[in-house]
Amino acid sequence: MLDIYEYDKELQELVERVVDSLGGKERILNAQSFRASGEMTFQTGEKVGFDLYYLKKEWFRLDHKTENKSELFVRHGREGQIKKRDTQGVESIQNLKGLKLNEEEQFNIYENNLFDYENKKLDIYYEGEIKVGELEAYIIRLSGFNYGEEMYYISKENYRPFMKQVYFLDGKYQSVINYTIDEYVKMNGVFLPKIIRLKKDGQTKMIEFLSYDLSADFDEEFFLN
DSSP states (O other): OHHHHHHHHHHHHHHHHHHHHTTOHHHHHTOOEEEEEEEEEETTSOEEEEEEEEETTTEEEEEEEOSSEEEEEEEETTEEEEEEEETTOOEEEEEEEHHHHHHHHHTTOOOOTTSSTTTTTOEEEEEEEEEETTEEEEEEEEEOOSSEEEEEEEETTTOOEEEEEEEEEETTEEEEEEEEEEEEEEETTEEEEEEEEEEETTEEEEEEEEEEETTOOOOGGGGGO
16 A cells, blocks of 8 residues: 555656646646647658647647648547648548547647646556666656557656657557657746657658747637638
């Protein structure tokens, strides 16, 4: 019984250090919505600018354009769409639900669920220590998501996550998204990802955030238009 108590206590202390290293729970969770802009670089070398909009309760929108097409991904609750339009104005719409919706969203945004895993009724586990290159890390696993589970690799030096893996598990279907956070930027006392590298099923891309607006304000109607 004592061992279980000590395990829980040490795990909670580790999570608290992670949260504090990123600016604290209050600052992060008080941000009900935000906007971010930046540049995506795909494995082909193509670069596109993007605007990302986020509102709590699963409202998410990502716009990006090239010279030849524009693309919009939007999630509203349990449904989502990918809308593409070429230079001739021809539009295609793909409707998404369930695992495919979660997978598409996760490949476009990084979310740290250690801040509110208790509110989301997730299970948390300490998975030990590992060395990744020259970095020593603690590993924390979260399970209880409707799509699978997540693994966080926490730097022993500054207690910030530098890697994350999302496992999508649905019967025989399995997929993994790998995130590597190359750099953080500090804004209003909060450390936010600046450069993230993502990999999924042979696809790779890099997201560089050039600006954040943590006071951006928009309502749910914005995501439906």
